[in-house]
Amino acid sequence: MNGPLLEVRSLTVSYGGDSVAVDGVDLVVREGEVCLVLGANGAGKTSLLRGIGGFASSEPGRVRGGRVTFAGADVTGLSPRAMARRGLVLVPEEAKVFASLTVDENLRAVPMSGGRAARRALVDEVTAMFPFIAERLSLPAGQLSGGERQLLGIARSLLLKPRLLMVDEASLGLSPIAVEMVFDMLRSVVASWGTTLLVVEQNVRAAQSISDNAYVLETGSVVLSGPAGDVLGSERVRQTYLGLEM
Amino acid sequence: MLTLLLGALTLSAIYALVGFAWVLLRRTNGILNLATGAQLAIGAFIFNQFATSWQLPWPVVVLGTLATVAALGGVTHWVVFKKLSGQPEFALVVATLGLASALKGVSSLIWGTEARVMREPVPSQVVTFGDQATTTLYGLCGLGAAVLVFAAAHTFFKFSTVGIRMRAAAENPVLSAQGGIAVDWVYVLGWAMALTVAAIAGIMYAYQTALSFHGVEALGMRGLAPALIGGLTSVRGVIPGALIVGLAETFGTKVFGGSFQDVAAWIVILVVLLIRPQGLFGDKQVQRV
Numbered sequence: 001m002n003g004p005l006l007e008v009r010s011l012t013v014s015y016g017g018d019s020v021a022v023d024g025v026d027l028v029v030r031e032g033e034v035c036l037v038l039g040a041n042g043a044g045k046t047s048l049l050r051g052i053g054g055f056a057s058s059e060p061g062r063v064r065g066g067r068v069t070f071a072g073a074d075v076t077g078l079s080p081r082a083m084a085r086r087g088l089v090l091v092p093e094e095a096k097v098f099a100s101l102t103v104d105e106n107l108r109a110v111p112m113s114g115g116r117a118a119r120r121a122l123v124d125e126v127t128a129m130f131p132f133i134a135e136r137l138s139l140p141a142g143q144l145s146g147g148e149r150q151l152l153g154i155a156r157s158l159l160l161k162p163r164l165l166m167v168d169e170a171s172l173g174l175s176p177i178a179v180e181m182v183f184d185m186l187r188s189v190v191a192s193w194g195t196t197l198l199v200v201e202q203n204v205r206a207a208q209s210i211s212d213n214a215y216v217l218e219t220g221s222v223v224l225s226g227p228a229g230d231v232l233g234s235e236r237v238r239q240t241y242l243g244l245e246m
Numbered sequence: 247m248l249t250l251l252l253g254a255l256t257l258s259a260i261y262a263l264v265g266f267a268w269v270l271l272r273r274t275n276g277i278l279n280l281a282t283g284a285q286l287a288i289g290a291f292i293f294n295q296f297a298t299s300w301q302l303p304w305p306v307v308v309l310g311t312l313a314t315v316a317a318l319g320g321v322t323h324w325v326v327f328k329k330l331s332g333q334p335e336f337a338l339v340v341a342t343l344g345l346a347s348a349l350k351g352v353s354s355l356i357w358g359t360e361a362r363v364m365r366e367p368v369p370s371q372v373v374t375f376g377d378q379a380t381t382t383l384y385g386l387c388g389l390g391a392a393v394l395v396f397a398a399a400h401t402f403f404k405f406s407t408v409g410i411r412m413r414a415a416a417e418n419p420v421l422s423a424q425g426g427i428a429v430d431w432v433y434v435l436g437w438a439m440a441l442t443v444a445a446i447a448g449i450m451y452a453y454q455t456a457l458s459f460h461g462v463e464a465l466g467m468r469g470l471a472p473a474l475i476g477g478l479t480s481v482r483g484v485i486p487g488a489l490i491v492g493l494a495e496t497f498g499t500k501v502f503g504g505s506f507q508d509v510a511a512w513i514v515i516l517v518v519l520l521i522r523p524q525g526l527f528g529d530k531q532v533q534r535v
């Protein structure tokens with residue numbers, strides 16, 4: 001088994017005041033695996049990803065306690081930009097693309113590393129994975145469908161050559177067909193790039209096929225964790241998230 | 247009549263430059279910069295220092311002014327506004343008000359409060375079109391500067407990678423940071439560019455009138471009108487805004503007398519706020535928390 005790429009120890013995230021959104025979460029993601037975080041609305045899933053990926057100084061959110069280790073280095077409380085440059089990249093839940101910029105400009109806005117030829121090759125490789133991009137290059141990203149926006153967000157993040165890609169609610173607001181499209185894409189990213197994934201999802205059915213390990217969050221704390229099959233097969237998850245009667 | 251129209255046009259060119267400075271900072275840095283007027287004046291005084299006081303060669307004057315003003319803009323972000331990031335816009339606006347009076351104080355300490363005449367690269371002269379339409383050479387220079395600045399800005403924001411990243415950061419700074427963009431440098435660039443354009447406007451105006459802190463600053467504040475007509479965040483909207491204000495001021499002064507000059511722009515601002523607060527080209531601002 002591979003070593004841990006991301007190690008989170010007793011992470012606490014707060015948005016000011018006394019209340020905490022994430023309360024002492026422990027989480028480990030190993031190199032090459034797909035890790036799923038489940039939880040109801042307000043359980044702290046997004047705050048957990050933001051706490052790992054860093055808050056901008058203009059935001060109210062702060063890491064109040066705990067430690068985040070990424071690729072062997074302590075990265076607790078670094079800025080989102082510093083995280084992205086280390087290869088820890090977040091595809092956020094709300095706005096994933098710049099709506100007023102064209103598809104092409106969305107890709108060009110990504111500061112890529114490496115020489116000109118290497119950057120060109122990476123852009124070609126990524127756009128080849130997303131056929132719709134070539135057809136919509138000059139369209140404002142705000143006019144894309146929800147699924148296309150999600151895919152463009154993933155394409156943008158791939159240009160940063162992520163070692164760990166965190167995807168927040170990829171299926172939110174998408175049609176079943178679009179959800180399938182997005183998860184097919186994530187599957188092929190894992191298969192062909194070997195990218196490690198940390199995925200937050202409410203759509204358990206969509207996520208279970210690609211996940212190795214799973215964590216269940218409730219009110220900011222982990223209440224259940226283990227191999228995805230065991231966690232998703234547990235009575236608690238089946239009742240709460242799949243709506244199955246026992 | 248044609249002379250009046252030409253006068254309105256050259257005045258509009260100056261207003262377009264001032265409006266650009268307002269809009270750029272509001273759009274890129276998210277700040278309604280009430281120090282715009284003071285920064286126009288400071289830019290013109292720095293130019294005057296290079297040109298008149300030190301009598302330097304013209305290329306040195308131009309490059310020296312641009313470099314000093316741009317650096318001043320960068321310092322403004324690092325020293326003041328970086329520390330205020332995350333504060334509500336209200337706090338930032340108050341900070342710009344403080345900045346304005348600080349600049350005014352510095353200016354009167356260094357350069358005094360009397361109006362000055364700037365050294366001219368070429369003698370000021372009247373240019374005649376056709377039979378009766380006349381304007382000044384410096385009026386035409388201002389028009390040329392405005393065309394140049396807008397063409398350069400259009401090219402920069404549309405085609406250059408840095409320009410595209412500035413637009414990205416203007417739309418969503420958090421997503422930009424998550425995507426690896428150095429948002430602080432975007433803000434530095436925003437201030438530097440705004441102050442540079444403000445200085446160009448201040449210099450052009452000083453050449454057409456005289457160099458006094460009060461006069462140039464007042465023009466800078468009136469430049470809020472074209473920016474507001476355009477919607478405060480639309481660079482394109484500044485152009486019709488500047489034409490409207492330029493025409494209103496020129497013809498208003500003709501009809502109601504010289505004192506109307508100071509109020510024309512403010513009347514336009516009030517009318518715009520009453521009829522169409524989001525401006526002609528303003529986006530409806532949707533804030534997500």
